[in-house]
Amino acid sequence: MAVEPRSKLRVWDLPTRLFHWALVMLVVFQVLTAELGPSWDKEGWYRLHFWCGYAILALLLFRIAWGFVGSTTARFGHFVKGPGAGLAYARSLLGPKGAPDIGHNPVGGWMVVALILGLLVQIITGLFATDTDMGYSAGPLAKFAGDALGRRMTTLHSYWINLLYVMVALHVSASLFYLVVKRENLIGPMFSGDKLVPAGMVAPGLRFVSVRLALSLLIAAACVVYLIVRIGG
Ligand code: HEM
Numbered sequence: 725m726a727v728e729p730r731s732k733l734r735v736w737d738l739p740t741r742l743f744h745w746a747l748v749m750l751v752v753f754q755v756l757t758a759e760l761g762p763s764w765d766k767e768g769w770y771r772l773h774f775w776c777g778y779a780i781l782a783l784l785l786f787r788i789a790w791g792f793v794g795s796t797t798a799r800f801g802h803f804v805k806g807p808g809a810g811l812a813y814a815r816s817l818l819g820p821k822g823a824p825d826i827g828h829n830p831v832g833g834w835m836v837v838a839l840i841l842g843l844l845v846q847i848i849t850g851l852f853a854t855d856t857d858m859g860y861s862a863g864p865l866a867k868f869a870g871d872a873l874g875r876r877m878t879t880l881h882s883y884w885i886n887l888l889y890v891m892v893a894l895h896v897s898a899s900l901f902y903l904v905v906k907r908e909n910l911i912g913p914m915f916s917g918d919k920l921v922p923a924g925m926v927a928p929g930l931r932f933v934s935v936r937l938a939l940s941l942l943i944a945a946a947c948v949v950y951l952i953v954r955i956g957g
Pocket residue numbers: 740743744747748751752787798827828829832836839840892895896899900910911912914
């Protein structure tokens with residue numbers, strides 16, 4: 725079989741890639757600190773769990789802003805498509821391999837939105853959670869929730885993570901499905917930024933926004949998180 729000539733095309737900007745892998749590391753650490761907290765040095769691990777949550781919240785706020793003003797492939801307007809486009813894309817997966825997607829495909833785009841919203845729910849419920857009678861510290865906004873709501877937030881916080889596990893498992897399985905079945909490597913480009921595409925393939929209209937803007941947005945997001953935590957005293 726003849727090997728199709730290929731060339732590299734930049735699809736992901738640096739801020740989106742750093743966001744992704746920083747998020748992955750923080751989520752893993754977040755789960756570890758929640759699991760290890762009760763059995764080890766409770767206070768120390770829970771403090772780390774809180775700090776990790778604040779960092780994830782800052783990343784998510786940054787990513788939401790980047791979804792409006794960032795590079796073309798990072799924008800929600802570029803990858804959030806209607807259900808018709810999603811269904812048509814899902815059906816096309818059964819057929820022969822098409823041209824590689826520049827950015828998220830219409831199904832993957834919804835997964836990205838679900839992951840971002842799912843993580844936001846996890847963090848927000850954590851901010852209001854209160855579990856002091858079990859010996860854990862309360863979230864920084866727990867005092868605004870009151871007892872009943874605080875308990876509901878705590879319950880949601882401890883069950884919602886299971887939904888996130890399912891979403892992450894689906895997300896990683898989808899990346900592996902593309903790699904193994906469709907023979908399209910989506911993972912490499914999330915590191916390098918470049919996708920291998922048929923030689924000569926161009927993506928007109930792709931715009932990459934400056935890293936400086938991304939940094940300013942990240943700092944602004946961190947300030948918002950700082951204020952949220954300070955409000956709780
Ligand atoms: C805690 C675990 C993970 C979370 C929360 C997560 C979340 C996300 C999010 C939010 C995006 C969208 C990136 C953006 O547009 O800003 C994304 C994209 C992506 N992730 Fe993950 N991810 C996780 C783990 C992984 C792992 C382990 C892999 C590798 C096997 C992976 C592979 C990818 C790929 C390839 C994309 C781009 C998909 C595409 O080309 O459309 N992710 N992920």
